[in-house]
Every structure is written in structure tokens, then in C-alpha cells.
Amino acid sequence: MNDNDVFIPQPWLRAAHLQTLLPRMVYRKRQWYGEWEVFALDDGDFIELCWYRTPSPDSHRPLVVLFHGLEGSVDSPYIWQTMDALANQGIDSVVMHFRGCGKTPINRLARAYHSGDIGDPTAVINALNQRYPNRKLHAIGFSLGGNMLAQLMSHDIAQSISSAAICCAPLDLMSCSQRIDHGFSKLYRRYLLTPLKQKFTTKQKRGLFSDSDVLADINVASMESFLQFDDKVTAPLHGFKDVHDYYQRASGKQFLNRIKQPTLIVHAADDPFLGPDVVPQTDEMNSYVRYEQHPHGGHMGFIDYRRGFHSWLPQRLVNWVTEQETAQA
Numbered sequence: 417m418n419d420n421d422v423f424i425p426q427p428w429l430r431a432a433h434l435q436t437l438l439p440r441m442v443y444r445k446r447q448w449y450g451e452w453e454v455f456a457l458d459d460g461d462f463i464e465l466c467w468y469r470t471p472s473p474d475s476h477r478p479l480v481v482l483f484h485g486l487e488g489s490v491d492s493p494y495i496w497q498t499m500d501a502l503a504n505q506g507i508d509s510v511v512m513h514f515r516g517c518g519k520t521p522i523n524r525l526a527r528a529y530h531s532g533d534i535g536d537p538t539a540v541i542n543a544l545n546q547r548y549p550n551r552k553l554h555a556i557g558f559s560l561g562g563n564m565l566a567q568l569m570s571h572d573i574a575q576s577i578s579s580a581a582i583c584c585a586p587l588d589l590m591s592c593s594q595r596i597d598h599g600f601s602k603l604y605r606r607y608l609l610t611p612l613k614q615k616f617t618t619k620q621k622r623g624l625f626s627d628s629d630v631l632a633d634i635n636v637a638s639m640e641s642f643l644q645f646d647d648k649v650t651a652p653l654h655g656f657k658d659v660h661d662y663y664q665r666a667s668g669k670q671f672l673n674r675i676k677q678p679t680l681i682v683h684a685a686d687d688p689f690l691g692p693d694v695v696p697q698t699d700e701m702n703s704y705v706r707y708e709q710h711p712h713g714g715h716m717g718f719i720d721y722r723r724g725f726h727s728w729l730p731q732r733l734v735n736w737v738t739e740q741e742t743a744q745a
Contacts, residue, residue, distance in 0.1 A: 421735060423684075423710040423728045425720045432686035433600055435714025439493040442725045446496040452519065455512075455540060461525045463536055464518030466490040468499045471508040471548065478578070478741055479551045480509040481544060483537060485559025485584075485716065487611050489517050494558055494583075494716045494729065501730035507737060508551075512540050514561075516615055526624040526631070528615070530654050531560050531589055532666025534568040545576045552578040552744070554737050558716060559584050559689070562681075566668030569675045579740035581680040581733050584687060584716050587669035589662075591691025593642045601688045604715075609645060613637065616649060669694065672701045678743075680706050680736045682729070684713030 429435065453465040471479060480502055484495055490511050499509045514529035514536065516522055529536070544553055555577050557565030562585030569580050586592035596605045613636045619625065625632035631653060639645045647659035656662035672681075683694065701707060710718070718729040 421708075421732055423713055423718050423720075423732075425712055425718075425728075429719060429721060430712045432684070432688050432712070432714045435684070435686075435712060435717030435719055436604070436688055437714075437717075438719045438725065439717060439727065442719075443493045443497070443727075446491055448496075448500075450490060455543070457536060457539060459525065461515060461523050461527075462520075463515055463523075463540075464513045464520065465510050465540070466513070466518070467510045468503050468508065471551075473548060474550065475508075475548075476550050478507050478554060478737065479544065479548055480507060480554045480556060480737060481537075481541065482509060482511040483555070483557040483561030483565055484511060484513065484517065485561055486608050487517060488558065488561070489513055492558075492716075493727070497727050498556065498730040498733055501734045502737070505734050505738060507734070510544075512537060522615060522618055522622070526619055526629075527653055528612075528650075530650050530662070530666060531563045531586065532567050532662075532668075533654070534564060534571065534573075537564065537568055538571070538573045541573055541576060552741065554579050554581075554740065556581045556733055557583065557585065559586065561585075563587055563589070563666070563668040566675075566679075566681075567666070567671045569677060569679055570671035574675070574677050577677055578744055579678040579680075579737065580675075581682070581736050582668075583682045583729065583733070584684065584689070584713075585668055585681070586690055586694060587667060587672075587696065588691060588693035589667045590660075590664075591693035592689060593646070593663070595691035596689055597641055597643070604689060605640075605642065609639070609642065612645060612649075613639065669696050669700060672696055672705055673699075675702065675704050678704055678706070678740055681708065682732065683707075683709045684715070684718070685709050685711050686713065687715045689715040 562582035
């Protein structure tokens with residue numbers, strides 16, 4: 417890791433909440449439209465992909481697939497800035513939107529997505545490898561998408577992925593659920609829970625739950641914590657017994673020592689979304705995993721000021737991909 421791979425912000429930019437909130441406040445909106453694709457799923461539902469540009473099928477340039485965080489999209493600054501940075505290095509990229517997170521806010525089925533939902537990403541990765549057999553595929557996951565990617569990289573599908581990067585991921589879901597219930601972090605909890613509750617209520621009104629389904633009549637309006645929502649909605653909707661079963665089975669940290677491809681993990685020590693248990697111990701990782709914890713950065717921030725605000729993280733990720741391309745050439 418060289419000096420450019422260490423995040424050292426200006427002293428006045430070191431506050432965790434400032435780092436977390438600044439990206440939405442100071443960055444312009446995405447300046448490129450992208451090329452959208454509706455990706456059909458085997459269960460009759462769909463997800464949406466957004467390409468920076470549609471790549472040539474016979475090109476040998478690397479391809480990066482990105483997975484956003486909870487209720488994120490291509491319009492999240494960390495996504496479009498990373499895609500911009502990759503394009504500047506001649507690297508093609510595509511972001512997979514989890515169900516209901518693309519241009520169409522409500523998917524066809526009752527189910528949605530969750531922190532350990534590797535089924536749809538696996539389908540997309542298989543399709544990309546079939547379309548572009550001459551390309552090396554890399555994967556980058558942010559927050560929820562990073563936790564999902566930690567689990568995915570422990571499965572057979574990871575053999576077709578040259579490298580992975582996991583950013584600001586809640587690798588211990590119970591610890592993070594408890595952390596976001598305290599202090600100023602409650603603001604983020606409300607910001608994230610509100611669209612989840614709205615989408616669920618819309619599905620109820622559209623009759624996507626059968627009359628015999630307990631979810632058909634459940635009232636989510638009064639739910640104020642992820643622990644409540646995940647226990648009463650996310651867990652039963654996706655086949656888990658309860659929130660404890662969901663958090664235990666979906667937390668990504670337990671999968672790190674099964675990873676067999678080069679994988680970078682980036683955390684900020686002051687991330688207001690993450691509890692202390694997200695930090696993996698040495699015996700919870702193996703030699704394929706490179707762990708970086710930076711003192712500052714907040715949640716998906718890593719903002720510095722050098723003749724204007726800029727995010728350090730996209731270039732760190734580009735450096736990682738190009739480093740792996742060189743090492744595997």
C-alpha cells in the first residue's frame with residue numbers, strides 16, 4: 417500500500433458525521449446518463465443494471481460490477497464517482513441495482529432484497545462471464561452490497577471473479593443494528609427505514625401478499641428500528657426464522673476466511689453506521705484478504721479538500737483493481 421492509499425483528510429474534515437453527510441451536500445449530480453438494462457430473473461422478477469457504457473463483446477479490458485448499499489443506486493455519489501474513476505482508467509463498469517432500487521421503484525414480487533442476498537448477484541455475474549468471456553471480472557460492494565459480497569466471495573461463483581473490494585460493510589449485522597439506534601446515528605436510521613417502509617406498504621396495497629400471509633396486514637408505520645423491521649418483515653419475507661437467524665446467517669464476517677480470491681476490505685474507524693464487532697480478527701481472515709481500517713472517513717465518505725472537495729475512495733478502488741490486473745497478467 418503506497419501513500420496515496422492512506423486516507424488523511426484535512427483536520428477540519430475529520431468529524432465522522434461531516435464525512436458521512438458531505439457527499440450528498442457538495443457533489444453535483446451524476447453528469448452521465450448511462451445505459452440501462454432490464455435483467456430478467458428466473459423467478460419472474462427483474463432487476464436493473466446501469467452501464468457506464470455498453471462494452472464491446474470482444475474487448476479484453478477488465479470489467480467491474482458494483483453493488484450499492486441499502487436503498488442506494490447509480491445516483492449514490494460513491495457509485496457514480498467510482499464508475500467515473502474506472503472509466504478514466506479505461507475500465508468498463510456496471511452497477512447492479514437490488515430489487516426495487518433502480519428506475520422502477522417497485523419490483524413484481526413480494527420479496528425484496530437483504531444483506532445476505534447473493535442469488536441475484538450470482539445470476540448477474542454468470543451472465544457477465546457468458547457475455548464477455550475474454551474479460552477479467554472484478555467486483556466492488558459498498559455497505560450492504562459489501563456485506564453481501566463477502567458472503568458471495570466464499571462461494572463457487574467467486575472462482576470467476578479476479579478480485580473483490582468491500583467498502584464500509586456491516587460485517588456484523590446485530591452490532592450495526594444496535595449502533596445505529598444510538599445518538600445522532602438515529603438520523604440515518606430514519607433516512608434508510610422510511611423508503612423501506614414505503615415500498616412495503618405499496619406492495620401491501622397492490623395485493624402482492626396473499627390474504628393468509630401475516631405480512632398482508634402488518635403495520636410497519638410505527639416501526640422505528642431496523643431490529644423491529646428486520647424481525648417482522650425482512651426475516652419472514654426472505655425465509656429466515658426471525659431477526660436473530662437473519663443477522664447470524666447473513667453477517668459477512670464469518671465468511672472471510674473462506675475467500676480464495678484477492679479481496680480488499682476498507683473500513684473507517686469512526687463509521688457511525690458500524691458497531692465494533694465489524695472489525696475482523698486475524699484468525700477470521702486468510703492471506704487472500706487485505707484489511708484496511710482508516711481512522712477517519714465516516715460512512716461512505718472519505719472526503720478531502722484539495723482545491724475543492726473530492727472523494728479519496730474511488731481512486732483507492734481503481735488502484736486496487738489495476739494492482740490486481742498487473743499481478744494477474
